[in-house]
Amino acid sequence: MFEREFFGSRGPPSDRDTASAALLVKIYERRATLLGLNPPLGHAVQIVQHEPAHALTSTDRIRIAIDNVKGITARERELADKKDYSDEPLLPEEQIELDQLRQAREVKRLQKSRDTGEDTPPHRY
Numbered sequence: 001m002f003e004r005e006f007f008g009s010r011g012p013p014s015d016r017d018t019a020s021a022a023l024l025v026k027i028y029e030r031r032a033t034l035l036g037l038n039p040p041l042g043h044a045v046q047i048v049q050h051e052p053a054h055a056l057t058s059t060d061r062i063r064i065a066i067d068n069v070k071g072i073t074a075r076e077r078e079l080a081d082k083k084d085y086s087d088e089p090l091l092p093e094e095q096i097e098l099d100q101l102r103q104a105r106e107v108k109r110l111q112k113s114r115d116t117g118e119d120t121p122p123h124r125y
Contacts, residue, residue: 071108076101 032038056064067077079098083090090098
């Protein structure tokens with residue numbers, strides 16, 4: 001259809017009329033691009049890599065190792081950090097919970113020392 005409009009009565013280009021054929025191909029490509037049939041290749045695929053949410057620092061890894069050795073639970077660490085580093089003070093219920101967690105940890109440590117026969121001094125918090 002478009003060939004008749006473009007070339008008129010001459011019909012489609014022959015094998016020797018390469019300039020007209022090249023022009024026709026460019027017109028088809030331009031029309032397809034304007035109609036959105038040829039999306040640009042650069043925008044077809046995008047790879048997005050996000051940074052990890054939180055990578056542990058060496059200080060975090062050391063603190064976790066020490067907490068494991070001392071038997072400090074995640075909740076006890078959370079409450080202790082809030083008490084030591086937060087601007088808001090611990091609620092009375094949280095302070096009671098922290099004291100209970102520390103006492104329970106000390107009881108476990110003393111039972112372990114009795115079972116092994118070691119005489120260890122009490123740990124400081």
